[in-house]
Amino acid sequence: MKKLLAGLVLSTAALFSQGVMASGDVVPLEKADIDVHNQASLARGAKYFVNYCMGCHSLAFSRYNRLALDAGLTDQQVQENLIFTSGKDGEMSKIGDNMVNAMRPADVEEGFGAAPPDLSLTGRLRGGDWIYSYLKAFYVDPTRPMGVNNTVFPNVGMPHVLWELQGWQKLEKNCTPAAEGHGEHGAQHCTEHLVSLNPGKISGPEYNQVVRDITNFLVYVGEPAQLHRKTIGVFVLLFMVLFGIVAYFLKKEYWKDVH
Numbered sequence: 449m450k451k452l453l454a455g456l457v458l459s460t461a462a463l464f465s466q467g468v469m470a471s472g473d474v475v476p477l478e479k480a481d482i483d484v485h486n487q488a489s490l491a492r493g494a495k496y497f498v499n500y501c502m503g504c505h506s507l508a509f510s511r512y513n514r515l516a517l518d519a520g521l522t523d524q525q526v527q528e529n530l531i532f533t534s535g536k537d538g539e540m541s542k543i544g545d546n547m548v549n550a551m552r553p554a555d556v557e558e559g560f561g562a563a564p565p566d567l568s569l570t571g572r573l574r575g576g577d578w579i580y581s582y583l584k585a586f587y588v589d590p591t592r593p594m595g596v597n598n599t600v601f602p603n604v605g606m607p608h609v610l611w612e613l614q615g616w617q618k619l620e621k622n623c624t625p626a627a628e629g630h631g632e633h634g635a636q637h638c639t640e641h642l643v644s645l646n647p648g649k650i651s652g653p654e655y656n657q658v659v660r661d662i663t664n665f666l667v668y669v670g671e672p673a674q675l676h677r678k679t680i681g682v683f684v685l686l687f688m689v690l691f692g693i694v695a696y697f698l699k700k701e702y703w704k705d706v707h
Contacts, residue, residue, distance in 0.1 A: 475600055480580035482664040484674060487520040493665025494519060496658055498530050498547075500609045501567070507547035509568035510669045516543070518668070518675055562605060571670030576663050583610065583659040587617040587642055599642065614655045615648035 483489065494515055497507075516526045523543045533541045533550050541548075570579065582600040586608035589597035594607040599619065608614075623638040648655065668675070 475581075477577040477581040477600070478584070480576040480660060480663045482576050482580075482660060482667060484664060484668045486664065487518075489661045489664045490515075490519040490668055491521055492658075493661035493663070493668075494530055496662050497665055498532060501662070502533070502547070502549050503609075504549070504551065504564040505567045506549050507568045507669055508566050510547045510672070511544060512541070512547060513543045514672060515547070518672060564606070567666060567669070569670050571663075571667035573670075576667045579666055580659055580663040583662065584614075584656070585642065586611070586614075587619045588645065589619075599640070610655075610658070611648065613648045613650050613658060616645040617642045618645050 512526050512531060513523060515521070515530075516523055527543055531541050531543070533548065574582075578600065582598060585599040585601075586596050586604075587599065588595065591597075592603070594605065596604070596608045596611075597619075598604040608616075619640055620643050621638050621640050623636040625636055650658070
């Protein structure tokens with residue numbers, strides 16, 4: 449029994465540490481300030497995702513018709529504006545299909561070195577702040593196979609698919625001598641920050657909103673039930689309170705002769 453408990457504790461600790469590492473806490477993250485109840489943002493995020501991300505990444509646990517319902521879209525709007533993929537038989541995907549792309553994993557792995565992951569649960573695994581910061585943190589790096597790197601996810605294997613909107617950035621390092629009495633002689637304190645090389649098609653605030661919408665969409669996809677579970681929880685708690693009051697007076701009525 450002791451060995452079993454020790455194994456459970458170690459497993460939980462390992463999972464927790466992996467979650468912390470995956471969350472990107474090793475670098476400062478920007479606040480995404482998203483709202484999964486904002487249907488307009490969800491619709492925009494879905495549009496950007498299918499246009500810029502779905503060429504490689506899928507959302508195998510999500511269906512188009514569920515997205516239509518939660519984003520306030522009609523089936524026709526989704527069919528005409530968000531479905532651009534086809535199945536193995538060559539026919540266009542239907543409104544009830546899962547959101548998967550038509551690329552074969554083997555072909556993608558041959559071209560990129562590794563098959564791009566499905567992003568259905570990325571919002572739950574990484575969190576909104578991580579996704580938001582990651583999509584803003586690409587910079588030019590000629591040493592990388594795709595020509596870019598990322599401050600949030602170093603040595604990333606993914607190209608900067610939103611470069612046309614954001615433009616290109618470079619990583620600058622500023623070093624100053626360490627304060628007297630701190631560190632070794634000649635040591636320097638260095639900080640890194642991203643600066644724009646050339647602007648994209650839209651301004652910085654507009655790009656931030658694009659990234660925020662994509663982040664909002666991916667966080668929603670990770671748990672669509674979050675749109676309703678909090679409301680359901682409130683009603684359940686109210687029911688329990690009312691039931692408790694009724695049960696209390698019922699108990700007093702049954703036991704009044706005993707007492």
